[in-house]
Amino acid sequence: MAEKPRFRVRFWGVRGSYPVPGTQTLRYGGNTACVEVDASGRTLVLDAGSGIIALGDSLLRRSNGHALHIALLITHAHGDHLLGLPFFAPLYEPTVSIDFFGPRLAGRDLDELVIPVMSPPYFPVDIRQLPSRRAFYTLEDNMWIIWKPGRQQPLLLQEDQISREPGPLPLEVRVHARFTTLHPQNGSLLYAIEHAGRRLIYATDLEWGEEYQSEMLAFLDRADLLIHDAQYTPEDYRQSRRGFGHSTYEMAATVARLARVGELILFHHEPTYDDQKLERIESATRRHFSRARLARETMEIDLLVSS
Template identity: 35%
Template structure:
């Protein structure tokens, strides 16, 4: 294993799906490990962080990590009550996520581990735990330089842009691509010509802003939860149709796209079919985008 790598520990959205028909892609919810130069960054703490914690307890090289949370929906934090390093005295855990201050982040992280939801609170954690005050600029953790911005998902939800030794990794687990654009298009004929001109400008600005955050990323890990049929039923729920995800990645000049936050109702066969359709779109657009399915256990060499 190289000194710099990324590994997927959980790739599902909404809820875990430990079904035989899902095991090739994986059933755990969001968790991604990025390790470099003896430093550890973890993106989200869904059920994937549980086997990750068991793995960490079997090694001696690292005893500190930064956990960046996109938001506090249960599929992104429900692994924390079972995360073994939190109960070990020789570990230090640093948390960051949406919140006005460190105290608010702490309240959000600890809320699920209070009665009546769970019998053991974060007060029982033996690890040294810090909740990071939101910085004025970028977060830093060892070689990682991290910026963040709001994305389209219910509540306050962050996407993260991670600079690591000359590579850019963008992690946007929950995001509804083109949300404003599609909302305007639904009612476009109700507007007069001047309103249509204004809204056309707004759509362009919104899309350009979204693309700028992804622009030129070496690796983009992005929500691709829905087929077009399911997206029409769940418009506004805060997740992307895979077609919008792949087109956005092409427009942003991304190097590698990893389709992520898979719907728990989709089995391996259906996700493979989504991937094949993404490859068709890429070929039709004559793009050089390299598109993959984010699979549990998949490891990318970042050296």
């Protein structure tokens, strides 16, 4: 009997900018960006904010000493998306293999962005001396990552090469990366993960301008699940946050509507917003796009639940 596919998402960190522990953030959580994707047993991790610390402990418990293969997809190199990496327990285990994927920023390849985060003088342990196996893949705009069933080695293809690939095999996982300059200074990557006939998009740290770029909307078009930056209220955005590289919940809802997505998950919550304010934001967003909710730590979504 053929293996039944799985496509599940779990949120381990949902905040932007910096972690906010405390009684005012218990409902939605205070850790920064980290999302786990289980694609029929293949583990993909989106960003390495402080939420990755608890994820690492969970992954090791679940692996029970067996070999563990992780694909870590980094959107950009800002601190809130990397600060948990030095405390990611799988890095310290010889049974673990981690493939890092991410952009070239400020003329630096991905390894040049990540290694300094976890090496002296910024951290006492040098990532290059750890027993886990690591590989770094720098992604350009419009690149694809493909994992064939039963193979751990990723296949990296340019957009013009993907059309020559046969249609996705059962249990195959595909990731499409698009680079955007809608985040200030150096930009960031958006990721579309395709598996078992479903499509998940992770679009954090971007600020839509007066117009919504048709090329980016085409990338988001008809996604089953869109995880989208919604850090600010429109009032805070207009008052003092314009140009910071983040969206409002109204922007996220507009994008979801224009792109005709199945469900919208608001993400990268402003750290100064408490649980009560986030609840009001969720209600306000649903007036613009009814199939919307806020990401919260430990929340799980099964993309194949209706299959």
